[in-house]
Amino acid sequence: xxSETPLPAExxxxxxxxxKEHLLIDVRPREEMNRMVLEAMExxxxxxxxxxxxxxxxTVVTLFGAWAYLMSTGMGLxxxxxxxxxxxxxxxxxxxxxISHAGTFxxxxxxxxxxxxxxxxxxxxxxxxTFALMGAGLYPLIHLGRTWRFYxxxxxxxxxxxxxxxxxxxxxxxxxxxxYLIGSTLYLYLPLIxxxxxxxxxxxxxxxxxxxxxxxxxxxxEEEWRHLTKAIQIFAWAIIPVMxxxxxxxxxxxxxxxKLGWHSTIFGPYFITGAILSGIAAxxxxxxxxxxxxxxxxxxxxPEHFDTLGKLLLIISMGWTYFxxxxxxxxxxxGEHTVKEIIRFYTQGDxxxxxWLMVICNIFIPWAVLWNRNWRRKPWVMFLxxxxxxxxxxxERYVIVTGALSRNRIPFDWGWYQPSLVEISxxxxxxxxxxxxxxxxxxxxxxxxxxxxxxGHHAHSLRKVGKTVVPSVADLE
Amino acid sequence: MYGGYQGRYEPKIYVALFxxxxxxxxxxxxxxxxxxxxxxxxxxxxxxxxxxxxxxxIKASAVPKYGMVGAGVGFxxxxxxxxxxxxxxxxxxxxxxxxxxxxxxxxIFELTMLGLIVASFLGVLFESLLPPVVGKRVxxxxxxxxxxxxxxxxxxxxxxxxxxxxxxxxxxxxxxxxGSFV
Numbered sequence: 001x002x003s004e005t006p007l008p009a010e011x012x013x014x015x016x017x018x019x020k021e022h023l024l025i026d027v028r029p030r031e032e033m034n035r036m037v038l039e040a041m042e043x044x045x046x047x048x049x050x051x052x053x054x055x056x057x058x059t060v061v062t063l064f065g066a067w068a069y070l071m072s073t074g075m076g077l078x079x080x081x082x083x084x085x086x087x088x089x090x091x092x093x094x095x096x097x098x099i100s101h102a103g104t105f106x107x108x109x110x111x112x113x114x115x116x117x118x119x120x121x122x123x124x125x126x127x128x129x130t131f132a133l134m135g136a137g138l139y140p141l142i143h144l145g146r147t148w149r150f151y152x153x154x155x156x157x158x159x160x161x162x163x164x165x166x167x168x169x170x171x172x173x174x175x176x177x178x179x180y181l182i183g184s185t186l187y188l189y190l191p192l193i194x195x196x197x198x199x200x201x202x203x204x205x206x207x208x209x210x211x212x213x214x215x216x217x218x219x220x221x222e223e224e225w226r227h228l229t230k231a232i233q234i235f236a237w238a239i240i241p242v243m244x245x246x247x248x249x250x251x252x253x254x255x256x257x258x259k260l261g262w263h264s265t266i267f268g269p270y271f272i273t274g275a276i277l278s279g280i281a282a283x284x285x286x287x288x289x290x291x292x293x294x295x296x297x298x299x300x301x302x303p304e305h306f307d308t309l310g311k312l313l314l315i316i317s318m319g320w321t322y323f324x325x326x327x328x329x330x331x332x333x334x335g336e337h338t339v340k341e342i343i344r345f346y347t348q349g350d351x352x353x354x355x356w357l358m359v360i361c362n363i364f365i366p367w368a369v370l371w372n373r374n375w376r377r378k379p380w381v382m383f384l385x386x387x388x389x390x391x392x393x394x395x396e397r398y399v400i401v402t403g404a405l406s407r408n409r410i411p412f413d414w415g416w417y418q419p420s421l422v423e424i425s426x427x428x429x430x431x432x433x434x435x436x437x438x439x440x441x442x443x444x445x446x447x448x449x450x451x452x453x454x455x456g457h458h459a460h461s462l463r464k465v466g467k468t469v470v471p472s473v474a475d476l477e
Numbered sequence: 478m479y480g481g482y483q484g485r486y487e488p489k490i491y492v493a494l495f496x497x498x499x500x501x502x503x504x505x506x507x508x509x510x511x512x513x514x515x516x517x518x519x520x521x522x523x524x525x526x527x528x529x530x531x532x533x534x535i536k537a538s539a540v541p542k543y544g545m546v547g548a549g550v551g552f553x554x555x556x557x558x559x560x561x562x563x564x565x566x567x568x569x570x571x572x573x574x575x576x577x578x579x580x581x582x583x584x585i586f587e588l589t590m591l592g593l594i595v596a597s598f599l600g601v602l603f604e605s606l607l608p609p610v611v612g613k614r615v616x617x618x619x620x621x622x623x624x625x626x627x628x629x630x631x632x633x634x635x636x637x638x639x640x641x642x643x644x645x646x647x648x649x650x651x652x653x654x655x656g657s658f659v
Contacts, residue, residue, distance in 0.1 A: 030523055030623030166559050167573075167580045175587040183594040190598065193607075194523070198621040216608040219616045222533060224605040225525035230538035231601045235594065238544075242590050249583065454623060455524045476527065 024456040036296035055436040063429025075145040079420040084405040088423040089143040091397045096136035102279030103129030104243040108236040119456045120300040126188040135430040176249045187235045195446040247275045261342045261404030270323035278393035285386030303377035310376030317366040361392025493648035500647035501625040502532045507642045517630040540600040547596020555588035613656040
């Protein structure tokens with residue numbers, strides 16, 4: 001299938017090294033790649049079943065059980081008390097919206113720039129976006145307390161002539177999150193269709209029936225490819241501003257309030273950078289899990305991919321630090337009395353351990369580790385980095401949401417937030433829900449976009465330059 | 478006698494399989510030389526090949542048009558929602574204006590993008606006729622394994638000539654198939 005200019009025999013050692021390093025140089029027949037991906041999908045071992053049963057059970061108890069208890073008893077069960085009316089639910093909401101930026105950033109932006117290394121893991125990242133958004137979407141419902149009234153957010157005429165207030169950022173959230181969820185799900189589904197057709201051709205039993213429905217009769221004709229690739233291009237361009245709008249609007253939930261510590265003009269880009277940071281970090285962790293727990297994944301996901309993600313993570317961490325520093329230094333320099341108290345509360349007050357945890361996890365540790373190529377190339381290091389950065393990002397949201405609310409202009413109205421067990425349980429439950437959905441999806445859909453990898457194989461070749469060989473890329477897209 | 482004569486001229490669909498785009502492109506050329514028009518040829522592949530690679534006519538996709546229409550519908554919906562709602566059901570609160578532009582941008586942007594995205598998706602389905610509604614369409618499952626399948630419609634009388642020409646350019650298999658192109 002893959003034609004290549006013959007290279008001199010003395011360069012074979014270098015060629016082997018390059019093949020070991022780069023997936024897109026290490027060509028394998030499509031048939032074999034299909035088999036590897038399907039084998040990974042169909043491997044529902046006993047351990048996997050136990051893990052899924054455990055995660056499912058924990059989710060039912062900690063998330064849905066606790067939520068039902070909260071609904072039946074009342075919001076008094078949550079730790080939110082005057083003046084802190086936003087707690088762990090809003091922290092988790094912002095956190096999961098942030099994680100959802102993984103797929104869009106890794107897939108759409110890298111696709112627009114034709115970054116070749118993206119090919120094997122775009123889908124793994126896109127899947128994170130969809131599931132993270134589903135998790136995030138639960139929180140406004142949970143935070144409502146009376147969840148059954150959620151339809152009040154939906155704009156439709158009713159007998160009392162009451163409409164949602166379109167000037168409220170919470171209504172903007174509704175529109176932005178739904179647009180992003182629909183857009184990112186379709187963006188996940190479109191490039192998946194050819195791989196579902198492959199699975200349809202290779203499967204039997206219930207899987208064949210399922211993939212026959214989901215692949216929509218895809219045959220790979222010129223017409224189908226022309227329309228699909230054009231739509232993927234449109235989606236990649238369209239989903240990027242939608243992604244930016246979503247987290248900007250989430251930041252406006254805070255920034256439009258006349259609340260010191262929130263009312264900031266750089267909250268939009270600051271939140272976006274933070275979201276991309278946590279998203280990329282999460283991709284590193286998830287890719288490690290995919291690589292170590294699924295069959296044949298070491299061929300598709302290699303140290304080169306962790307290395308590139310590590311570089312991205314380092315750059316974005318620097319970007320986040322820039323915005324964080326800007327926000328901090330200007331507020332401090334302004335010298336406003338209450339703002340000074342908020343800064344003191346952050347750095348030396350009761351919430352200081354969380355604030356310092358954020359600084360250590362988002363700046364010190366990534367900068368100390370990710371400059372080193374050897375560490376970036378180690379999958380387990382990137383797994384840990386992903387966890388550490390996300391602990392830091394969760395801490396950041398916790399400080400912004402609950403810390404700023406703890407201090408107001410009048411000391412009479414100061415407070416201290418302690419999350420209740422129900423809140424902690426629900427927040428924990430969304431993590432297990434995410435892992436459960438991801439684990440189930442990993443056995444239902446091809447996690448590697450095989451056609452995109454094959455396209456990459458066709459685009460890449462080895463070229464002799466002087467006394468060595470170098471990978472060379474042709475523009476086939 | 479007449480039936481046999483007609484059978485020889487009745488066009489049927491055949492498929493030739495190739496491993497690489499180069500021989501597939503040569504096969505298209507050969508078919509054209511024999512007199513089979515482009516509209517009677519269909520290529521199926523496991524990866525998207527540009528039409529230039531396979532020597533096929535370059536056509537523009539209509540999906541962007543669907544996207545534009547969808548964006549327009551989304552835009553108008555947002556205008557109707559944002560400005561129509563307070564016009565129809567005015568709620569005057571504390572001297573706030575009924576119509577404000579800055580928050581309008583948010584709704585207009587989100588619904589315009591939603592329209593663009595959904596319509597582009599539907600555009601792929603409509604233009605590619607997915608999912609098929611009636612009839613069997615030609616397909617070769619080896620396409621999933623990376624083969625390039627060149628389907629062509631030709632009368633049986635031409636088959637020997639076509640077979641010979643296609644085998645010369647590297648077709649691994651030529652066989653008749655049931656179904657239609659679309």
